[in-house]
Amino acid sequence: MKAVVYEGPRRVSVQEVPDARVERPTDVLVRITTTNICGSDLHMYEGRTDFEPGRWFGHENMGEVVEVGDGVDKVQVGDRVVLPFNVACGHCKNCERGLTNYCLTAQPEPHMAGAAYGFADMGPWPGGQAELLRVPWGDFNCLRLGEDADERASDYVMLADIFPTGYHATELAGVSPGDQTVIYGAGPVGLMAALSATLRGAGKVMVVDRHPDRLRLAESIGAIAIDDSKVDPVQAVLDQTMGLGADNGCECVGYQAHDPDGNEHPNDTLNKLVNSVRFTGRIGAIGVFVPQDPGASDELARNGQVAFDFGMFWFKGQHIGSGQAPIKRYNRQLRDLIAAGRAEPSFIVSHELPLDQAPEAYQHFDARDDGWTKVVLKP
Ligand code: NAD
Ligand code: ZN
The missing domain is CATH 3.40.50.720 (NAD(P)-binding Rossmann-like Domain)
Structure with a gap:
């Protein structure tokens, strides 16, 4: 599959990487239809974190479920879902209190908490600026969308993080x-x-x-x-x-x-x-x-x-x-405000581009070039 791979400070390229796949019974595999570039990606892109070259970005993801593990009950193939950027297990001490932003299971370092897709120091999880994304603890980490998911993708994708x-x-x-x-x-x-x-x-x-x-x-x-x-x-x-x-x-x-x-x-x-x-x-x-x-x-x-x-x-x-935002705490209510036509977060979108144009999009967004407010990528 193709993904937006970090090569070093201010250098990304679209490369072939191994396909994401279901690895554990609780995984869900999502075909990414919409994925954003975020200001948070710039901390890694500009090279001031220890994000390893060869890893790929993408924590603001949305798509279609194409496969589910045997232990997945609620999410089904064909569902349109948006993925909160926090990867969370749903059952640790912090998740139980709603602090999915500080999950203790998805973060493998014993002295740390909190995990995200495609992020430095936030666990091993690959990003979604790619054609496919593995979503661990899929029942917990997918927010299902309604019939208007595709039509209003630029609104709903904002539920993954910034809204x-x-x-x-x-x-x-x-x-x-x-x-x-x-x-x-x-x-x-x-x-x-x-x-x-x-x-x-x-x-x-x-x-x-x-x-x-x-x-x-x-x-x-x-x-x-x-x-x-x-x-x-x-x-x-x-x-x-x-x-x-x-x-x-x-x-x-x-x-x-x-x-x-x-x-x-x-x-x-x-x-x-x-x-x-x-x-x-x-x-x-x-x-x-x-x-x-x-x-x-x-x-x-x-x-x-x-x-x-x-x-x-x-x-x-x-x-x-x-701190990091606990996305799940708000995303259902905000989804329903979008569905009801009472919130249109897509007003910030300046560009919708194919994945191949990610390198130039990073350059413009990083420079805060006039008119480059929010880039939505369409793998
Ligand atoms: P951005 O870099 O595009 O936006 C920052 C804006 O701040 C720019 O428009 C810039 O011109 C402006 N700015 C710079 N200096 C300023 C100053 N002194 N006074 C007023 N404005 C100033 O990035 P973004 O995507 O909007 O993200 C903003 C921040 O939020 C980033 O640090 C990002 O990592 C963070 N973030 C945090 C979370 C979280 O969960 N806590 C989630 C997403 C993003
Ligand atoms: Zn973000």
């Missing part, structure tokens, strides 16, 4: 009806957080970024765009909230090696959130901060640290939540 992830950011931040919410980052994840804040009834949603195309998308769902290349975003949020600060905020940027002009990136979004959010407000931090970037010129980043003014955070009595 529930954006929703989780707003859950961690405690976004409630009427709230004034600020979101740092208008990438796919930030835009899904903005959509989620709106679905939760926020009164005012402010989105900070500097890419005009991404800010326009934020405005298209009713958010207020704040261009931090033109204004001080903290001051802009204070101006929008009668000087008090937002009720809550979401960090949807994560570790960035460079700003769009190629300058070393300060990774200062956490401090900007502390200063943009009111006293006692909550912050949901779901951008990924990878442990270390040995190549960074900024000493903090080299040591896997980011600036965080804990003194001001403490003084303001704020709260913060972080």
Whole structure:
């Protein structure tokens, strides 16, 4: 089968790899019809993780079930399914509490928790930017879709990661009806957080970024765009909230090696959130901060640290939540909102391309090139 294989920093190619297959009775084999490139893939693509060359990417996957193991009860051949990016067993201490993002069985390292398809340090599972995907514990890890699955694939595929992830950011931040919410980052994840804040009834949603195309998308769902290349975003949020600060905020940027002009990136979004959010407000931090970037010129980043003014955070009595999102916690409800026509996360999709064009798509998405907001691959 064909897959998008990592060769080294900023190098991927579409190669023939061994076919995925059913290996255990609880496995489901899925023919991938839709699979996305994610901002999380860029941490590996840019070479600051220990993702091994020869492995393949893809954790935002959707497709058709083509084979099931003897121990699979609920999922059947022919079902259209979307696969939460967390690989989870469903029965460990963490899964039992709904923390499928920290499964202890799917992660083989004894001192670690959490697993994903096609990901560094998240278990051995191959990715779905390929023609076939093996889904372990298939009954638990497949979300079945309705008759409109193919027709609305660009909406439903967002259930594998970024729609529930954006929703989780707003859950961690405690976004409630009427709230004034600020979101740092208008990438796919930030835009899904903005959509989620709106679905939760926020009164005012402010989105900070500097890419005009991404800010326009934020405005298209009713958010207020704040261009931090033109204004001080903290001051802009204070101006929008009668000087008090937002009720809550979401960090949807994560570790960035460079700003769009190629300058070393300060990774200062956490401090900007502390200063943009009111006293006692909550912050949901779901951008990924990878442990270390040995190549960074900024000493903090080299040591896997980011600036965080804990003194001001403490003084303001704020709260913060972080980590991988537990996709299964939200994906049924969000699926049903899509099915009912009440949420259309596909508004962020800029490109639908065949798998063969993945290398150029990675290049453009990584450069944050104008108009490359979210790439959907069609193997
Ligand atoms: P992305 O890199 O396309 O989006 C990040 C956006 O932040 C870009 O538009 C960039 O211009 C903007 N940005 C950079 N510096 C900024 C600053 N100082 N202030 C405001 N905006 C700034 O990626 P994405 O796909 O949207 O993902 C965002 C983050 O979410 C990544 O770190 C990704 O790994 C992470 N993520 C986490 C989870 C999870 O489960 N926690 C899941 C998916 C993605
Ligand atoms: Zn993702």
